[in-house]
Amino acid sequence: MRLEAVPVPRARLGEGPRWDASTGTLLWVDIPAGLVHRLDPAGDEQETIDVGQPVGVAVPRVPGGLALAVRDGFAVLDGGELEVVAAVTAGERPGNRMNDGACDRAGRFFAGTKAEDDTPGAGNLYRMDPDRQWERLLDGVTISNGIGWSPDERLLYYVDTPAGRVDVFDYDPATGGVADRRTFAELPQPDGLTVDAAGHVWVALWGGGAVVRLRPDGGHDLTVEVPATDVTSCAFGGPDLDVLFVTTAWDGRTGGELWRCRTAFTGLPANPYRDLSP
Secondary structure (H helix, E strand, O other): OOEEEEEOOOOEEEEEEEOOOOOOEEEEEEOOOEEEEEEOOOOOOOEEOOOOOOEEEEEEOOOOOOEEEEOOOEEEEOOOOEEEEEEEHHHHHEEEEEEEEOOOOOEEEEEEEEEEEOOOOOOEEEEOOOOOOEEEEEEEEEEEEEEEEEEOOOOOEEEEHHOEEEEEEEEEOOOOOEEEEEEEEOOOOOEEEEEEEEOOEEEEEEEEEEEEEOOOOOEEEEEEEOOEEEEEEEEEOOOOOOOEEEEEEOOOOOOOOEEEEOOOOOOOOOOOOEOOOO
């Protein structure tokens, strides 16, 4: 698999790639710049939205627009107006912000927080349900990062980057509950992740210049080298979900590009936030 750079502006901290099947476009963010990008790969046309504050991830929203994890909490963006609908960081340590996240098939939005100065244990992991009610699932998190589910949605994979491992929980798709946290794989500085249709877990390595594919038993399957040191996340997109998109961060010398390559693998559809509020 040979990566090619997508012709888009360099990001300070690119993150959170998500394929929006409803529009046939890729979403990703530049966290500190507060920018949400949307790419139409058919012509490499790009749209950028400035949301006015750091943004960890953007996901499609039903009935329209986007749902976001921003500095101040969970938010929705529709018609250009940003509305914070769950101010989860208001009860946290000053200087915390939201980071990476994803939605399950029921449309629940999971995202966590971190301290801007990376204070150990200062963050949490949250779930916002379609009715906009939210719950804290984990505390004592340092850098809440990649979230993904097995194809049968009975397992939830999760990264707290400084812990040096990918964890896995038993997941209840009926309630959104998690249980029995355990180590899935030990990796140096894992960041964002995605799961493919065969149940393999693809993990970006911050400081590692690569994305690794892990088997469902946690063993190493393959490595995709990335021409950037700080690799932040990855996602499958394209009409057949066979194009791997990889986000990176600028380290002062290299990085910040969005990369892609066609693969022999198929990803799982990215789920939207199913917002029940008008």
